[in-house]
Amino acid sequence: MAWACFRGRAMPESLTSLPERVRIVEVGPRDGLQNEPSLVSAEVKAQLIERLIDAGVRYIEAASFVSPKWVPQMADGASVLERVLPAARRSATTLAALVPNMKGLEAALASHVDEIAVFAAASESFSRKNINCSIDESIARFEPVIAAARQANVRIRGYVSCVLGCPFEGEIAPDAVARVAARLFDLGCYEISLGDTIGAGTPSKTRAMLDACAAYVPVHALAGHFHDTWGMAAANVLAALQRGVATFDSSVSGIGGCPYSPGATGNVATEDIVYLCEGMGIATGIDLGRLADAGAFISRALGRETSSRVARALEGRRRREAATH
Ligand code: HMG
Ligand code: MG
Numbered sequence: 001m002a003w004a005c006f007r008g009r010a011m012p013e014s015l016t017s018l019p020e021r022v023r024i025v026e027v028g029p030r031d032g033l034q035n036e037p038s039l040v041s042a043e044v045k046a047q048l049i050e051r052l053i054d055a056g057v058r059y060i061e062a063a064s065f066v067s068p069k070w071v072p073q074m075a076d077g078a079s080v081l082e083r084v085l086p087a088a089r090r091s092a093t094t095l096a097a098l099v100p101n102m103k104g105l106e107a108a109l110a111s112h113v114d115e116i117a118v119f120a121a122a123s124e125s126f127s128r129k130n131i132n133c134s135i136d137e138s139i140a141r142f143e144p145v146i147a148a149a150r151q152a153n154v155r156i157r158g159y160v161s162c163v164l165g166c167p168f169e170g171e172i173a174p175d176a177v178a179r180v181a182a183r184l185f186d187l188g189c190y191e192i193s194l195g196d197t198i199g200a201g202t203p204s205k206t207r208a209m210l211d212a213c214a215a216y217v218p219v220h221a222l223a224g225h226f227h228d229t230w231g232m233a234a235a236n237v238l239a240a241l242q243r244g245v246a247t248f249d250s251s252v253s254g255i256g257g258c259p260y261s262p263g264a265t266g267n268v269a270t271e272d273i274v275y276l277c278e279g280m281g282i283a284t285g286i287d288l289g290r291l292a293d294a295g296a297f298i299s300r301a302l303g304r305e306t307s308s309r310v311a312r313a314l315e316g317r318r319r320r321e322a323a324t325h
Contacts, residue, residue: 025061060096118157225249254307
């Protein structure tokens with residue numbers, strides 16, 4: 001058994017044992033649609049979320065309450081949440097929203113979200129481009145947001161962006177990621193999602209970054225958030241699974257990216273993660289066929305092909321089977 005160190009205490013390191021179950025955080029309606037050039041109506045967003053719920057997805061980041069001047073695609077968050085709240089409550093699905101400041105928190109609470117997410121970066125340049133302030137200023141801004149959310153009994157997730165590289169600064173040291181992750185965790189975020197915003201990571205870099213973070217934040221409170229720009233996202237998910245990470249963010253059909261990360265493509269497709277995990281005997285609770293149907297729905301609405309290799313393979317198999325009957 002290999003051992004790692006968590007705040008001075010020796011902890012067993014799960015290098016070989018994979019989790020029995022993973023939690024999928026579906027971020028397509030937020031991370032995906034925030035970066036699609038075509039505006040999608042609140043009604044279509046709501047239909048997408050309801051289809052995801054039907055497929056068994058139980059955690060959905062449905063909206064963001066950021067400045068509409070910065071991200072106009074997310075301006076209709078309140079309307080989306082109002083439409084999907086009944087289906088989410090019926091199915092015990094957690095609805096979350098991204099929040100950058102007190103104004104965003106107030107809007108999110110008024111929309112009855114179950115959780116919020118605050119978002120910092122491991123890179124100073126990205127922090128300034130994305131939220132117009134330094135890393136220190138962002139953490140100071142989140143302090144009252146987190147305190148008020150806790151008072152309202154709303155759980156808080158924390159994001160760290162640029163964990164495996166920055167579009168403006170290049171390489172980011174694992175220790176820089178770990179410092180920001182630790183600060184968010186200590187402020188009261190129950191989970192830290194580690195974002196490979198530009199999708200440039202590799203499995204060995206993923207392992208080094210996770211090991212640095214695990215010195216400050218328990219592994220069960222870390223989540224992987226991989227974008228697939230360089231085609232490494234599934235390999236990075238596997239590397240993270242082997243380090244004991246059991247929560248992954250993904251976006252149906254692989255839609256989206258980040259408006260402040262030029263050239264980055266969407267998140268790893270949820271279909272690909274579900275296929276990867278279920279194929280290794282790791283339960284996701286998600287019906288792959290229905291999930292692919294939700295992906296086909298939003299791809300049609302956006303007028304583009306799915307980015308999911310698994311969805312394409314499934315569709316090909318369906319066509320071949322239909323042709324032989
Ligand atoms: P600012 O311009 O410095 O802030 O922006 P401000 O306080 O001066 O506000 C400017 C205007 O926006 C004002 O309106 C405010 O009222 C309004 P005006 O007086 O000019 O008419 N405003 C708001 N309106 C609605 N909701 C709000 C809000 N706040 C201010 N919450 C700010 C600072 C943080 C607001 C801005 O930079 C912003 O909204 N940034 C968001 C950028 C964003 O959403 N990026 C994508 C999400 S991060 C991501 O995708 C990465 C992630 O997926 C992980 C990964 O992949 O790495 C999470
Ligand atoms: Mg992202």
